[in-house]
Amino acid sequence: MCFEDEFKMSHLGVQLHIQDRHVVMDNGIVRVTLSKPEGIVTGIRYDGIDNLLEVLNDESNRGYWDLVWNAPGSSTGIFDVIKGTSFRVVVQSDEQVELSFTRTYDPSLEGKLVPLNIDKRFIMLRGSSGFYSYAVYEHLKDWPGFSLGETRITFKLRKDKFHYMAMADNRQRYLPLPDDRTAPRGQPLAYLEAVLLVDPIEPELKGEVDDKYQYSCDNKDSKVHGWICSDPPVGFWLITPSNEFRSGGPLKQNLTSHVGPTTLAVFLSAHYTGDDLVPKFQAGEEWKKVFGPVFLHVNSLSDPIDPLFLWEEAKLQMMVEVESWPYSFVASEDFPTSDQRGNVRGRLLVFDRYVSNDYISAKSAYVGLAPPGDVGSWQRECKDYQFWTRADEDGYFSIDDARAGDYNLYAWVPGCIGDYKYGFPISVTPGSNTDVGDLVYKPPRDGPTVWEIGIPDRSAVEFYVPDPDPKYINKLYVNHPDRFRQYGLWERYAELYPDGDLVYTVGASDYSKDWFFAQVTRKKDDKTYQGTTWQIKFALANVDKSGVYKLRIAVASATLSELQVRVNNPKSTPVFSSGLIGRDNSIARHGIHGLYWLYSVDIKGSWLSEGDNIVFLTQPRSSGPFQGIMYDYIRLEAPSSSSSTSTSTAASSSGHLRS
Incomplete structure (x- = not known):
């Protein structure tokens, strides 16, 4: 159905059909079938295609809300596809249908079911090419504690139709089929999500690496993503008009669309952050949150135009949804207009x-x-x-x-x-x-800059990112701004520095060429790794021996790492140690940043020499290949000229300019 046909159909009202085991919303443009009372999306009929969702999957494995939770003291997450036990019609008119599928917590199921009341909602509007979904989670004061590792909404599309994925103007491509990821067509790599395509169904994909984390995106940039079917030309898009309900702020990274074909709206996860972004609820802690709504948008073309026009229209629809936020039609009293x-x-x-x-x-x-x-x-x-x-x-x-x-x-x-x-x-x-x-805002500063490395932008993107091993290529990211999304870049460090670690000389080195994007471990053999020590060499014509210099180190990512700083003696006791920090796993998951850390290290002038000096940065933890640090920015400050002009030495400061 082309855009013009959809406009012609907009005069039709929304119809609701309640059956024994299913309920159907139909506005003449799209027809959505949900299981009753579970609230699983089992079918989406659009533009002559009986079902956009994977018909070979069980009905419970097509379009669903899910979560991962832990009982107190348990390290094993429990995966739960959320199935309602009660169904009701919240709104029914020609203009709108809103449906509720609820699951109420039963204390007798303590340890077996997440202690939450969950109300999943689905909305269809007149003339809308798609439908909305949101959910209300609630934890009451008499219930046990738990932690919530992840929650999201998932749609699994037909693998015989949806082959082209788009999530940004420069991040879109044909993806392999799910069968390509399993043996003998696919060869597992260093972790479950990464697979080398050794005999894919489409021969031009041979030799590429597929990994869902290569398509992760910052919350601030993730507003629309989805899939295109070429015959007939139909698009399926997930639009997130606001990030207010997502955890971790604008820089938090989440999964989007990946091989399946799968489309996700991730509301809460530990990806690229670790346990720091897993909410932990105490027994008796009251909590309620609305996740969503998100918009599931479908579009199509009747004329033989480039199917990528569907992506352009999806971006326009995304802008409409953003401008409409907060939606006025949501019926829940927990969603304020x-x-x-x-x-x-x-x-x-x-x-x-x-x-x-x-x-x-x-x-x-x-x-x-x-x-x-x-x-x-x-x-x-x-x-x-x-x-x-x-x-x-x-x-x-x-x-x-x-x-x-x-x-x-x-x-x-x-x-x-x-x-x-x-x-x-x-x-x-x-x-x-x-x-x-x-x-x-008065940024941390004690004195004038002696030297600096990088750009303070909470990312390591400005540093040297090597070409991938030719055996492990994703063609999308060749000559791409996001070249850091290639698989296996951590192994290139030892190849580039076979005989010793990185040495950076201030005034001669170029951080875009000479500062490796991550201080990773060095592989010694198939089972062992060793820590690494980087050197920053610099010359000082004059040294204030009685003063204190300040070394500012902004870290863009850390994974089970430790940062040690030494000055002019690599075997001395560190003048600073961060201790064990970070679980964001950004090195393995092709993210150029994770959580941000800022350290301010005092360097006594008596430790420095007039002439050549070296700062040693050591990351000693080395039990695996993915431990390491990504630096954001490093700066050495000279002592302040006088105490009266010094500024705050804290990692942050604030002020209010009074008129």
Whole structure:
């Protein structure tokens, strides 16, 4: 059905058909069948295709909500496809149908069922080419504790029809079939998700690596993704119009679409962060959260036009959904409409006297409201809602349609290290418009820059990313800005540095060519690895022997690692050790960042020499290939000229510019 035909059908109302074991929503454009009372999407009929979902799968394995949870003290996650036990019609009219499939927790099932009441909702509107889904999770005060490792909505499409995946203008391609991933067509690699295609059904894919993590995406960039069927030309798209219900803020990475063909809306997960983003609920802790709605959009073409036009239309529909947020048609009282929310605006400026004596606009800063916590706590927050925006060229920002509640205002500024936190809590009430005025962020700084490596952007993307081993290629990422998404790059380090570790000379080396993107372990043989020590060499014409220099190390990712710092003596006791940090696994999962860490290390002037000096960065933990650190930015600061002009040495600071 082409876009024009859909417009002609828009006069038809939404029909609801309730059967013994199924319920059907039909608006004349798309027909959606759900199991009753489970609330599993078993069929999507559209444009002459009886079912877009995989008909070879069991009905419970087509379109479903799921979660992974742990009972207290248990390290084994329990996977649960959420099946309702009660069904009801919430709204039924020509304009809209909203259905509810609920599962109520029974305390007699303690340890066997996640202690949550779950209400899954599905909405169809008149004239809409698709349908919406959201869910309300609730934990009551009399219930046992648990942890929630992941929750999402999953759609498995027909593998005989959907072969082309798109998630960005420059991240789209034909993907292999699921059969290509199993022996003998596929060869498992270093972990379950990565498979070498040795005899794929489509010969041109031979020799490529398929790995679902190669298609992960930051929350801030993941608004629409899905699949295209070429015959007939039909698209299936998952549109996420807001990130307010996702955990971890704008930089949290999640899966999108991958071989299956599978499309996901991941609301909460530990990917690229580890246990820090697994919410842990105590016995008796009350909690309720709405995940979604997301929009499942279908489109088609009747004329012989390039099927990629379906992707272009999906992006337009995504913009419509974003502009419509928060939706006015959601029936649950737990989802507030725009008039029940509030707005916060202001301007963020930066003051760093070693850069400028004037205030600098926080151009393109990320500014957000998140639950009260410490500086930077938003990136580990995983229970409640967050609301983020980006400041304009002059630092002005507006956070619109935040849910009523108490928040801190947080920010981080590209080009600056550290995190900002506004010094006063902000209470958002229905209809409120809060103007915080001009705010000032004073980034961590003790003295003028002696030297720096990298760009403070919470990513290692500016550093040297090697070409992949020719045996392990994903052709999509050859000559691509995301070249770091290739498999096996961690093994290239030992090939590039066979006889010794990386040495970087300030003033002669180029971090885009000479600083490997990750400080990984070195493989000694098939079973053992060793830690690595990198050197930063630099010369000082004059040294303030009585002063204290400051080494700022911003880490973009860490996986079961330790950062040790030594000065001019590689065998001395470290002047700094981070201890064991990180579980984000970004090296293995092709993510150029994970959680952000910032360390400030005191370097006594008496440890330095006039002339040549070396800072040694050691990562000693070495039980496997994926341990390591990705650096974001490193800076050495000279001592301040006087105590009266020194700035804060904390990892973050905040200020409010009073008129």
